Amino acid sequence: MSDKPTAVRVYLARVRTALADLPASEIEEILEDVRPHLAELEADLGEGARVEALIERLGTPESYAAELRASGGYPPPSEGAATVPAAAPASPSLLKPRIALWGLMISAAALTLIAFAAAINVEPDALIAIVLPAPVFLISLALLLRGGVEPVLALPEMARLRTSLGRLREQEEGGKALRYLGSLRPAWWVLCALALLTFGVLLMLRHRQAVLLLPFLLVAGVAAVWAGPRLRTDRRLLWVAVPVSAFVIGGALGGFGAAVDLISNRNAYQSASPYYQSSSDQYGNDQLTYGGQSVGNVYAFDAEGKPLTEVYLYDEEGRPITVTRYGCERSSGTKEKIGSDNRFPRPRIQLGVTDDQGNFDGYNGYRSACREDPNVPFSAAIPKVTTPSTASPTTPPSPSAPSSTSAPTAPPTTTPTR
Structure with a gap:
């Protein structure tokens, strides 16, 4: 039983023949390096593995020898080497x-x-x-x-x-x-x-x-x-x-x-205007703050309490107060960054779901939806403040008419005596 050659021995014998033009010491060193790998592969294939199984996994012994020769940096085989006829059939169709x-x-x-x-x-x-x-x-x-x-x-x-x-x-x-x-x-x-x-x-x-x-x-x-x-x-x-x-x-x-893009967006505004400081959200986008809290929108009203649109904010140096603008991404129904500017007010972004009829916030909602609401969510009661410039014409006494405050200084004859 011991005289029967194993698949590894037969395979290695053909590899040795294909490397016959190399020095014997070099051949032995190459075979010693690959023998454990072949033995492991033979064990994986099971007892009684045939040479054909090794060829199916590794290719022919001649081509495997050519690969070992190339990986080791050895010269190609000589003209009379046995590997040349074996490689010839591979050349017709590449x-x-x-x-x-x-x-x-x-x-x-x-x-x-x-x-x-x-x-x-x-x-x-x-x-x-x-x-x-x-x-x-x-x-x-x-x-x-x-x-x-x-x-x-x-x-x-x-x-x-x-x-x-x-x-x-x-x-x-x-x-x-x-x-x-x-x-x-x-x-x-x-x-x-x-x-x-x-x-x-x-x-x-x-x-x-x-x-x-x-x-x-x-x-x-x-x-x-x-x-x-x-x-x-x-x-x-x-x-x-x-x-x-x-x-x-x-x-x-x-x-x-x-x-990298997230980090650069976080520092972009600070690099553009180093004298103006603003807070950032968790994504690194610029935000306004008031009283230590983030402000997402700004609404402006005139003296009659009517909301103003297309208002542009600037600081005392004339620099635009530019913050991140968000909008709805229609295909996914999510809120996404669409740019940055200093124009206010911004539409309110409302996230929810739609029902089968496409109604927003449907009870049986099944698809994410995003809606931009341009309306002002509250009304403002503007207080009537009397400024010094409007009160000054009526406050001083007129030089041509006695003031109503002069009654207490009337002559003593108006006071009854006893």
């Missing part, structure tokens, strides 16, 4: 493998941009654009499943990538960086799952209809955790791991951009 590879790359780039747009605006509607790269990805996946991953890995561009990585590993700093990144791979897949879950929750809190996206993001997170650790043994899982990673990276960049 179109389908190339479509499979670049379809994956294009889909990943598109997912990065879509996730960036959705995260920077915290807007789930941007995710609808996923339907655009979906056909490209499905074509790439179909070609992969039909032709296998080996023709893709044998493409010249993949060989150049492996050669570049091999040269980078030979450098001291580059090798350290690659080893460090490799040690972070298990944590990266868990981080991807957490990022997708967090992204879904944030979208759901901002827009309730985004709850429909949460299951898909959960499935993508679970797929990343499952596929990531298995990439070393099955490169077909790149078609799962690469799109998920691209989406997470795009979302992270978009979230960073949203944070």
Whole structure:
């Protein structure tokens, strides 16, 4: 039983033959590095695993040897090497493998941009654009499943990538960086799952209809955790791991951009007018305060108690008192920032729901609604104040007529005597 060669021994024997042009010490070092990985893969496949199962996972021994040769920075095989005839059949058609590879790359780039747009605006509607790269990805996946991953890995561009990585590993700093990144791979897949879950929750809190996206993001997170650790043994899982990673990276960049935008909006007014101080709300938007409390609107009335419109506020230096203006976002029924100015009064923003007939604040409401009310919510009784300028003409005594206050100074004859 011990004389029967195992699948790993047969596979490694063919790898050794494909590397026969290298020095014997180098061949032994390469085989010692890959033997534990192959043994682990054979254990996963179960007892009695055949060489064909290893070829299905890793490709032919000759192509695997070519990959090891390139990653180690070794020169290509000589003209008489045994690997040349084995590689010859792969050359006639590179179109389908190339479509499979670049379809994956294009889909990943598109997912990065879509996730960036959705995260920077915290807007789930941007995710609808996923339907655009979906056909490209499905074509790439179909070609992969039909032709296998080996023709893709044998493409010249993949060989150049492996050669570049091999040269980078030979450098001291580059090798350290690659080893460090490799040690972070298990944590990266868990981080991807957490990022997708967090992204879904944030979208759901901002827009309730985004709850429909949460299951898909959960499935993508679970797929990343499952596929990531298995990439070393099955490169077909790149078609799962690469799109998920691209989406997470795009979302992270978009979230960073949203944070920068929030901070810049908070400091924009202070940078524009450093002599005027105003308070800010929790989003960093400028606000007015009176008596230590936030003032969201200002109403002006004339002397007759009639409300004034199109009133513009300025401070004593002639600077506009510019604060954030809010309005209704019609598609989502939410209150959103639409700009900033010094024009008052502003419409009141009322949030509620609508019923089946579209009535606002319906009892059986089912859809979020937002309404802008331009009316003044109260009436003002303007007090009548007598100013010194209006009282002065009647207060002094007239020089041509006696004052009514002179009666007490009448002659004594008006007073009765006894």
